[in-house]
Amino acid sequence: MNRRVVVTQSNYLPWRGWFEMVASADVLVFYDTVQFTKRDWRSRNRIRTPDGSWRWLTVPVITKGRYHQTIRDTEVSDPTWCDSHLATLHHTYSLFPGYADIKESLSRLYHSLGDESLLSTINWTTTNWLMDLLGIRTEVLDAGNIPHEGGATERLVEIARHMGATEYVTGPASRNYLDVTCFVDAGIDV
Numbered sequence: 001m002n003r004r005v006v007v008t009q010s011n012y013l014p015w016r017g018w019f020e021m022v023a024s025a026d027v028l029v030f031y032d033t034v035q036f037t038k039r040d041w042r043s044r045n046r047i048r049t050p051d052g053s054w055r056w057l058t059v060p061v062i063t064k065g066r067y068h069q070t071i072r073d074t075e076v077s078d079p080t081w082c083d084s085h086l087a088t089l090h091h092t093y094s095l096f097p098g099y100a101d102i103k104e105s106l107s108r109l110y111h112s113l114g115d116e117s118l119l120s121t122i123n124w125t126t127t128n129w130l131m132d133l134l135g136i137r138t139e140v141l142d143a144g145n146i147p148h149e150g151g152a153t154e155r156l157v158e159i160a161r162h163m164g165a166t167e168y169v170t171g172p173a174s175r176n177y178l179d180v181t182c183f184v185d186a187g188i189d190v
Contacts, residue, residue, distance in 0.1 A: 001166075002166050002167065003026050003027070003163065003164050003165050003166050003167070004024060004025040004026050004027075004165070004166070004167045004168075004169050005025060005026065005027045005028075005029065005159075005160050005163045005165035005167070005168055005169065006021055006022055006025040006027070006028045006029065006138075006168075006169045006170070007029045007031050007143065007156050007159050007160065007168070007170075008022075008028070008029075008030070008031055008170075009030070009031050009032060009034060009042060009071055010030045010031075010032050010042065010071060010119075010120055010123035010124060010127065011041040011042060011045065011123060011127070012041065012042065012043055012044055012045050012057070012058075012059055012119075012122070012123055012126065013045040013047075013057065013126060013127075013130070014041075014045075014127060014130070015045075017171070018171075019130070019131070019134055019136060021169055021170075021171060022131070022136060022138050023134070023136045023138065024169060025138050025169050026138065026139065027138065027139045027140075027141060027163050027165075028138045028139065028140045028141070029140075029141045029142070029143050029146065029159055029163065030120070030123075030124060030140065030141070030142055030143060031143045031156075031159070032070060032071035032072040032120040032123075032142070032143065032144070033070055033071075033072060033143045033144050033148070034070060034071060035068060035069070035070060035071075036061075036063070036066075036069050036070060036071045036073075036074045036119075038063055042071055042074070042119065042123070043058060043059045043060075043061050043074070043119055044056055044057060044058035044059065045057055047088075047089070047092060049092055050092065050095070055088065055092065057085050057088060057089075058081075059076060059081050059085075059119055059122060060076065060077045060078045060081055061074050061075060061076055061077055061119050062074070062075045062076075062077045071119065071120050071123075072118070072120040072144060073118075074118065074119040074120065075117050075118060075119070076116065076117050076118070076119060076122070079114055079115065079117075080114075082110045082111070082113045082114050083110075083114070085110060086106070086107060086110040086111075089106065089110075090103070102133065105129075105133075109125070109126065109129050112125070113125060113126075124140075128140065141163075143159055146158075146159050146162050146163070147162060148162075152177070153178055153179040153182045153183075154182060156168070156178075156183075157182045157183055157186050157188065160183070160186070160188050161186055161188065165188050166187075166188060166189065167188065167189045167190075168183055168188050168189070168190050170190065178190070
């Protein structure tokens with residue numbers, strides 16, 4: 001039986017291609033057991049405005065003195081972030097077709113995040129909301145509950161093998177750092 005697995009760090013409001021990749025898989029494993037990187041997609045993303053420009057939405061997090069913290073341990077520094085993000089989303093997309101259909105659900109989502117202190121939980125919550133909205137039923141798991149040790153690729157192979165993967169699904173940029181032979185040796189197609 002073919003089993004496609006995606007292992008990825010959580011992102012704040014992932015892009016369309018990410019959802020296409022996840023929709024093609026049987027299992028999504030959030031890999032938030034790795035180091036948080038500043039000025040990266042973990043805590044921020046851009047949205048397109050009606051005039052065609054870009055606007056950043058950033059979840060403010062505590063990084064000072066926490067260089068080695070994992071994504072799952074990264075804490076929010078200002079709990080009012082969700083109010084400004086929601087206002088920006090409403091202002092930016094209120095006239096777009098279909099927005100009225102999701103406005104209330106989106107508002108409930110962001111209001112539910114006001115007391116959340118962990119970035120990883122925020123990313124999981126917003127991503128699961130979007131997956132549900134898009135009808136993506138891929139099983140979602142936490143790498144923290146799956147054994148994985150060794151080098152960067154070895155950890156990914158271990159997670160994929162633990163999930164019974166026959167295929168590891170990843171984006172094209174990973175070819176620059178992924179040792180594909182480790183997957184091949186484990187009998188997992190990339």
